[in-house]
Amino acid sequence: MAELHDPGALPGRGVSGTVDGRSLLFGARRLLSENGLSDAALEAKAAELEAQGRTVSWLAELAPDARVLGLAAFGDTVKQSAREAVAALHGRGIEAVMVTGDSAGAARAVAKELGIDRVFAEILPGDKADVVACLKAEGKFVAMVGDGINDAPALASADVGIAMATGTDVAMHTAGVTLMRGDPILVSGALDVSRRTYAKIRQGLFWAFAYNTIGIPLAALGYLSPVLAGAAMALSSVSVVVNALTLRGWLPGK
Secondary structure, eight states: OOOEEEEEEETTTEEEEEETTEEEEEEOHHHHHHTTOOOHHHHHHHHHHHHTTOEEEEEEEEESSOEEEEEEEEOOOOOHHHHHHHHHHHHTTOOOEEEOSSOHHHHHHHHHHHTOOEEEOSOOGGGHHHHHHHHHHTTOOOEEEEOSGGGHHHHHHSSEEEEETTSOHHHHHHSSEEESSSOTHHHHHHHHHHHHHHHHHHHHHHHHHHHHHHHHHHHHTTOSOHHHHHHHHHHHHHHHHHHHHGGGGOOTTO
């Protein structure tokens, strides 16, 4: 069996190494263009595979002969919950955007299956944060969902960073929200929880101010005894706590 020598990682592109004295590359299409390589027959096959939602990686030789050796296609079945997650976001008036390092053809095929209209494909790891900045420059409030090391800069630059508990520690430490399972349907659930919690906070503040707005003038005018004033203050705190505890029986989407 041939041994691999001088292995190297090419961030956002692929890997390199030497086998039996041959300098080889394996990775994304940009590896070919960056090294001036092409193969018309394989390009047509790659386009066909990408249209099916497959991610294509290329094998090329740089030395002693510069040429394309072949390709490999990878794919997976899209989770049913991913479709439901996108539909749930659309139902809440939220635009879903795909940002991926995969080829444009594969990204468009998956986006079409999921119902995502806007796609940023062939994005290098360091450029994901630039996409977030671009969306924010359009006046959008951006929530970034990711689970990898490469997603960390984008998670940090987004208005809200959402990481998966099944992802890397770097992503979880960078994000402001961590979902306890690697299920995209939880994204809409997390937004529901956030909105519901914010509504409860506003309700609590309203009742607290209402008690004080009514009670303080009555106490100042002598119409409220110290005993009743103390009871009113206790009732104010109890009502706020009880209102908050109603969240225990509430489920996202209900």
